[in-house]
Amino acid sequence: MSTLAWFALLSLVVWVWLLLGQGFFWRTDQRLPSASRHEERRTRREADRWPRVAVVVPARDEAEVLPLSLPSLLAQDYPGVAEVILVDDGSTDGTGRLAVELATRHGGLALTVVSPGEPEPGWTGKLWALRHGMALARTRGPGFLLLTDADIAHEPDSLRLLVSAAEANGLDLVSQMARLRVASLWERLVVPAFVYFFAQLYPFRWINRPRPLATAAAGGCVLLRTETAVAADVPEVIRQAVIDDVSLARAVRRAGGRIWLGLAERVDSVRPYPGLGDLWRMVARSAYAQLRHSPLLLLGTVAGLVLVYLVPPVALSAGAVRGDGAAAWAGGAAWAVMAGTYVPMLRYYRQPLWLAPLLPFTAFLYLLMTVDSAVRHYRGVGAAWKGRTYARPEAAPDRCRDVAPGE
Template sequence: MGTVLAWATLAVWTGLALCHSWFWRTDQRLPPLVRPEIWPSVAIVIPARDEAGLLPETLPTLLRQTYPGDARVILVDDGSSDGTSGVARALAVPNGLPLTVTSPGEPPEGWTGKLWAVAHGVREAGDVDFLLLTDADIAHDPGSLETLVAASASGRDLVSQMAVLRTATFWERLIVPAFVYFFAMLYPFRRVNSARWRTAAAAGGCVLVRRSALERAGGIGTIRGAVIDDVALARAVTSAGGRIWLGYASKVRNVRPYPRLADLWQMVARSAYTQLRHSPLLLAGTVVGMIAVFLAPPVLALTGSWQAAAAWLLMAATFVPVARYYRQPLVAGLLLPFTAGLYTLMTLDSARRRTGWKGRTY
């Protein structure tokens, strides 16, 4: 039986490595840029709840963006209690992009707080051509806005980049690259970017969407209760006939710290069961799958199975591009089974708790 399982793990990892749209590669970067003759107008919408501590590191990077067309920044204070609005106003940059700070009040029944804030920002933006939806913990390097718009000029309705996440602590270095790896396994970027597939996904920290495409999709209201709002938005846009693109960032960074395992645990657990549509059957299948795919190879390899050892090495090899992207040791992939075990426990923990974020539960 052990030999059969070992061969099965090797077959699974061979299939994942060669037949799952090269999910493990990190070469999906911004498509060819097209500089438009007339640059479209853009409103940057930032929902923020209790982000006074991070805004000094992120908001100025947007206010200082140089853009050839009309652009403005709208920060929507989602019921903060830490003075987020005042901090934001104090960060206004002379000769920078115009800044509006507003608040929509508490969300109505059926809305998440973040999406209610985003919808308010979209209304405040008025009749602009594009909306850049970005989080309060995202910093943009110079030229980020111009590059995103140029990438959309060839007809794409939504362009999203997976922001480079922080990896300063031990737990961040262990958990964060694996998070990106698992996300790409679930939503292979090449499939998202290909018209031949119906896979739809986005990375919520940086989403540039054409306003007309958003309106065709029904607006933010059509996803008003979504906890995993980035994927829901991408699905809505593609369902309305829009073209989307998702890739790895080079000019967009997430600066939120997750110094302890407990912080990362909370980040994953708050939405993992939602990703499984709150289905006990999907939860059971996910747990079994994680054990069979990630944990079985090293366990069987320790019993002397060369097939399982080969599967473990193949698993580690597929992790190399993500490790390089995050400047981690190339042998980090050998720890992927341990990290997968942690993610499995986080997913189980997610099933026992209510979804919540910053004082709100859904």
């Protein structure tokens, strides 16, 4: 067989292993666990049985999306006591003032707006904001903290279902990956693949096992038991983390907490990423931090992406042109398995299935974004976000890291 055929065959073997041995990452059936309907009806009539909840929202220059997200939090249909604490993280667009106006206009849950000032050295902006919001919340004695981003909209029953899931299943951290906006052409090409790649790296089934094989969370929607947050010393222990959601999950796991992560049905991101540049910056901001700023891991990641995603279509095309039947067959089979595993995610995002064969093109874009993330890091402008740059941020403290197969 030709060299190309051997590479294509190796790619096919990898795809068969990913299909069957990587926690069935491609399935989209990990949805929020719930209490029995009888139990929920019974406890819903007894408001004192529901723990107090503080919703903490870090916000920096979010006036554009706040009218789409904050009213949904204020309108939560929660049987117990709940409040919203919005932490205005040095906004220059009137985010804090707008939040007060929205609360006055819409009513609902009580809203408190606080401004902690600029982060101290060694803190990322979001975690600095969370530190102050969580500290204020703990003075009110909540049983749970809902940490949710300013661009996340919740259906009216979202908080109730999150708390019900945590209480009924003995969970310390319940996280849902919000359904990201998919409207523009580039969003259609890139966004479902972003979630697909995340699930491939951190299979949800592995995370949700009684004896987990991986640890992660999705930062847009995290319900955290307050006593567990104190035991895990968060956010102080992860104060430098750029990939704060995964770092948070690892800190909670290290403290003995039980974690659940799945896809959301009642939680949506309203932030638009209409152009490729917007999506590029989103990914490049933290891609190299995920690789712990390691040139060796970067090289391995690039080689892996080429082998797994780019070799199949190249082998099929080149094999067909050159009459290399083995290369064409192995490449075509690997490409078919790849596209097949992507179909459930496209269905979850309600996207046309003809996008599935385009996954190699999207993977190539992610390869370029990852390399660009490394270049930005070595130029001293890595992890730039809304006017702040963290030149050498930490992906997660090494002592918090759980190494799982496939990471």
